[in-house]
Amino acid sequence: MSTRFPRWLLALMLAAPSLAAADYQPPTSRDDGWAVVDARAAHWDMASLAAMEAKLADGSVKGISSVVVAQHGKLVYEGYFNGGDASRLNDVRSASKSVTALLVGAAIDRGLIPSVQALVYDFFPDKRPLQHADTRKQAITLEDLLTMSSLWECNDDNEFSSGNEERMYVTEDWLQFALDLPIKGFAPWMAKPKDSPYGRAFSYCTAGAFVAGAVVERATHRGLAAFAADVLEKPLGITTVQWNQSPLGIGMGGGGTRYRSRDLAKLGELALDGGRWQGRQVISAAWIKQMLTAHAQARDDADYGYLWWCFRFPVHGSDQVTWAMSGNGGNYVFVMPSQQLVAVITSTAFNQRNAHQQSQAIFRDYVLKALP
Template identity: 80%
Template sequence: MHRPWPYLLAALLAGCSFALAAADYRAPVSHDDGWPVADARAVHLDTAPFAALEVRLADGSYKNITSILVARDGKLVYEHYFNGGDAEHLNDVRSASKSVTALLAGAAIDRGLIPGVQAKVYGFFPDKQPVQHADPRKQAITLEDLLTMSSLWECNDENEFSSGHEERMYVSEDWLQFALDLPIKGFAPWMSKPADSPHGRAFSYCTAGAFVAGAVVERAARMPLARFAAEALEKPLGIEHAQWNTSPLGIGMGGGGTRYRSRDLAKLGQLALDEGRWHGKQVISAAWIRAMLGVHAQARDDADYGYLWWCFRKPVTGIDEPVWAMGGNGGNYVFVVPSRQLVAVITSTAYNQRYAHPQSQEILREYLLKAAQPGR
């Protein structure tokens, strides 16, 4: 079948455009922020998928992406900003902040401020008692229950009728009292009880629980959560700019809304990949990182859950390899792929859009991971 010459010309131009895009690959610029940089090809990455991705971003196939960064073998090798994003912008990564709270819980345990994940939550807040819906099972709730989204509180952000839905918390003044007062949830016949669930935990996504986990760290450290984060985590990583939100009564918001620059988000991912080390210094204990990035609950059919970190497997990569992730509304992600020694940051402002999370996961699967195919 003969193609008309305009079709052939268009195909030729498209090929030339792709070739030019591939040739235009540029390694990230070295800044005074602790990130070593390298050419992607020097760490055995194929730059063609990056070029193909930039074409899709330019033609609007992917919407509201503001930055994409990739680090491999501890070196930053790809860094691009889109749609008004830039290297100094403090990205509102929403619930990806929860994963930072998990790191801070580890830092507090490392310092002996919290005895361990089995610490009873209500014991940190004697001033908030007595609580409503008193029940011995509430007093038995542990920090680990909050970190794994598996406490017995009736709290489910995916159910608008839930007593503990985050939007109900936001319109109250005392978020901490709101959470501690929540009733014990019941299990309808179609719901899996903890004893019948994988890992013995019935997962229920609960921002109020992550907020309380941050409040536990704040009480244990006897300082604002933002200050503890700066001293225990951000300064050791060379993170100079961050923004933490607080509740109406001034308690640090460990459940969402923290803002970081894209390069600094990549540092958090690299810290997790390197078992708590940054430039050879142990910032968070390796034991905590291993526990944090261990599967403790099944969140969905396609995802497991560690300590406020997601774990994706086949749905993201197509093969059985764990992809750990900080994830937040809008499609904001920090992906950590141990099998490929890869960290990827995707920031996005597609808040409350159905396409947001599938879009970011597709970018990882179809482009960033293909640049790092095994054997390269």
């Protein structure tokens, strides 16, 4: 059988890359501090980017509202889907936790919090007496909260857990709820801290991230949103944002903050560039390094820093460390230092079983394969 292609098919195959390149629109240059570059000039694989857009258009991927990609400090791709646009404030859910980690660093940089070894309960003397009093609770540090490894019986992945976030939301005093949590026990099949990687037993706990934000408020004597605006958002040129509060007015450092996609990319670039934005040191390099260091094993395939996830994704056949802000619905800000890459994927697929997998697949199968 002949292996020659029909002329019309050969012409179509040869035309495909140029068609993909013709459809591509470089990111828009705006007055927001981002430099932009044409991905074609930067030698990105335009066919991979076109295939990504086709995948997002065929209906098999649900809820993706934006994909924004930057490399070497410049935006190379910006796409909006399913009603998303550049001005939309994306509810990134638990990706907000990573912002709280940046704010803890800003407070430590200013000497307002002594260190991550600061004792959590010392910031809240007014919340005593406590339920389930235990000397081990008094030893819980800010670092325990940042690494999701406190001894509180708090597990958002277990509906029966005393500290499950849904139980917190139906109470008025979220802070008291968290501080009153009992010490957890370790069943025979559960790894104790001393037997766990990094010496910490990970348990995903939104209440702990909320309390970390409350520590920042107590230490700075400012609301979380106001502190974030001054030390993080304004220096990054972020002018539009929405923070949530608990029923008693404490900033919600555990989730639900809303940012525009290009502003989320700025947060990723800040982490990538050692706390700098456009040459200005916004958060200390020392804190960024400490924040983006593995301190706990979250899953068999993921480690955890200070409220940042650590994954590994393949690039040109070799797995590369990738730090990530991650939130319900498949919201991500990926930071891959080896490629000087930041990728934002926003999504509204909240509480959907495959939301995280589909966002990670977009990053892995299209963005990374399009790399020069």
